[in-house]
Amino acid sequence: RFRKDPSLASPLANVFGVQVAGCTLAEGPNGNGLNVIVQNRTMRPDAFHPDLCEAPPGWARGRRGPTLPTYPHDVWHPDWRGHLELAGPSSRAVARLAPLPNRSVLFDACIWHRATNPAAAAAPLLEGLYSEGVAVAPPFAVPLGRMLPRGPLLFHQWRFAMVMQMRCPLLQTQAAG
Numbered sequence: 001r002f003r004k005d006p007s008l009a010s011p012l013a014n015v016f017g018v019q020v021a022g023c024t025l026a027e028g029p030n031g032n033g034l035n036v037i038v039q040n041r042t043m044r045p046d047a048f049h050p051d052l053c054e055a056p057p058g059w060a061r062g063r064r065g066p067t068l069p070t071y072p073h074d075v076w077h078p079d080w081r082g083h084l085e086l087a088g089p090s091s092r093a094v095a096r097l098a099p100l101p102n103r104s105v106l107f108d109a110c111i112w113h114r115a116t117n118p119a120a121a122a123a124p125l126l127e128g129l130y131s132e133g134v135a136v137a138p139p140f141a142v143p144l145g146r147m148l149p150r151g152p153l154l155f156h157q158w159r160f161a162m163v164m165q166m167r168c169p170l171l172q173t174q175a176a177g
Helices: 006-016 141-147 172-176
Strands: 034-040 066-071 084-087 093-097 113-115 158-169
Touching: none
Parallel strands: none
Antiparallel strands: 034 158, 066 158, 084 093, 084 113
C-alpha cells in the first residue's frame, strides 16, 4: 500500500533516492523482512548495528534499504526507556526516540541504531491480551496463550516493535551515477 501512497512514496524517492514501486520486503539470508521485536528489561542490551547495509556485492548493486519500525503500544511514557537510539561517530548515541503509541520511524538501514531495554515500570498494553480465547486478541495472542498461563497477559516490563526492512531499486539517475 505504501508504494501507491504519494504522501509516503514521494518522500521515500526524494530522501532515499529509490523507486518506491520496486520496493520489496528484504527477506531471505541477507535481509530480515518483517519482524516482530519483543524486548524485556532483563534481556541482554542491544548493540548498535545497521540492518541491510552490509549486503553481498550482487545484492547491493542498484538497491538501497530503508528500515521502518512501528510501535503498537497502547501507551508509553518516555521515562519507561526502551528508546530507539541512532549512533554517530564512535558508536555514541546522538538521537533518542521514545517508542510512543502508533509511532513509525523511517530511516536509512545503513544508519547504526539500537533499542534500549524498557524499565521495570513499562506497561505498554492497557487491557492486555487474553489466552485461551477469553477475549478478542491479535493473531499472535493465540500461540502465546498456549505457552503462557491462562488469563490476561499484561506484558509489564516489555517493549514491542514491528520492523519492516525493505530493498528498493535506486532511481535511474542514482543507479547511473
